[in-house]
Amino acid sequence: MAFDIDKYTANSTAVGWDDLDFDEFDRTPLPASTLRILRYMCDVEYHTVCYLRDLLTTPSHKEPEIGAFMTMWNREEFWHGEALSAVLAKHDMAVDFDELKATRVKLGWKDRLDPIKQSMMGGLVGHDFVAVHMAWGAANEWSANAAYLRLAKQEGHPVLAELLKRIAAQETKHVAFYASQARDRLAASKKARVIARFALNKFWRPVGSGISSEAEVGHVMGVLFAGTEGRKLVRDMDSHIAKLPGLEGLTIVENALDGYGIPAEGPGTEELRREVVAA
Numbered sequence: 001m002a003f004d005i006d007k008y009t010a011n012s013t014a015v016g017w018d019d020l021d022f023d024e025f026d027r028t029p030l031p032a033s034t035l036r037i038l039r040y041m042c043d044v045e046y047h048t049v050c051y052l053r054d055l056l057t058t059p060s061h062k063e064p065e066i067g068a069f070m071t072m073w074n075r076e077e078f079w080h081g082e083a084l085s086a087v088l089a090k091h092d093m094a095v096d097f098d099e100l101k102a103t104r105v106k107l108g109w110k111d112r113l114d115p116i117k118q119s120m121m122g123g124l125v126g127h128d129f130v131a132v133h134m135a136w137g138a139a140n141e142w143s144a145n146a147a148y149l150r151l152a153k154q155e156g157h158p159v160l161a162e163l164l165k166r167i168a169a170q171e172t173k174h175v176a177f178y179a180s181q182a183r184d185r186l187a188a189s190k191k192a193r194v195i196a197r198f199a200l201n202k203f204w205r206p207v208g209s210g211i212s213s214e215a216e217v218g219h220v221m222g223v224l225f226a227g228t229e230g231r232k233l234v235r236d237m238d239s240h241i242a243k244l245p246g247l248e249g250l251t252i253v254e255n256a257l258d259g260y261g262i263p264a265e266g267p268g269t270e271e272l273r274r275e276v277v278a279a
């Protein structure tokens, strides 16, 4: 079914958490490992505005539907960051948006070159860049959705789980937009299919790599997706991506996890944690 952009923009809103009892975090604080993941996710959400800036230099910004979506999408991701930073604040971990922005400025050349590289790529592949952007966005949103649902289940903290499920519900809408756009645009252009397949296979990395250290990416991927159960979720993500035209057979998420040495079999974090508690 086609994505209804008018309905989406009319209904787009901040993820709600006013009704959640955040004092529960005082009574039952989250473990350090989970806070580390939430910090990573918070940085990723707050980084969306930089990602948007890069994409405004590409042909995607000339597409009215995509412009409308990305405006609302950027706000929703920012609010995800705010909600996560409120959880972190309950554990005396401050994440200040202005401070993060200042850190981005300090990133220097790499960060400043990103828009140029993006626009060069946009110029080189022309209108087909939009299809690549949409396929890339779909892969990112599928993985964000899976990560939030996985952490909600693993941690089992009632307030955190509810918040993460609400965030994941918005990520599902983002998936729907990117995937429907990617499907149509890839189906319409052989050149787009070839470039998208090449770009995703060669360059896709887990969301957050590039803005967090490799150690942080490895920690997050390891906790969320290690072991047999985690690998099943990873293969589910890859199977969604591989259903897009031209991307058949790709296993980009699994390849990325293999690159971080995340075990594909055996117990995951949940089981290991249960064993420690039972011992």
Ligand SMILES: [Fe+2]
Pocket (backbone or CB within 6 Å): 045, 076, 077, 080, 144, 167, 171
């Ligand atoms: Fe998000």
Ligand SMILES: [Fe+2]
Pocket (backbone or CB within 6 Å): 077, 141, 144, 170, 171, 174
């Ligand atoms: Fe999203």
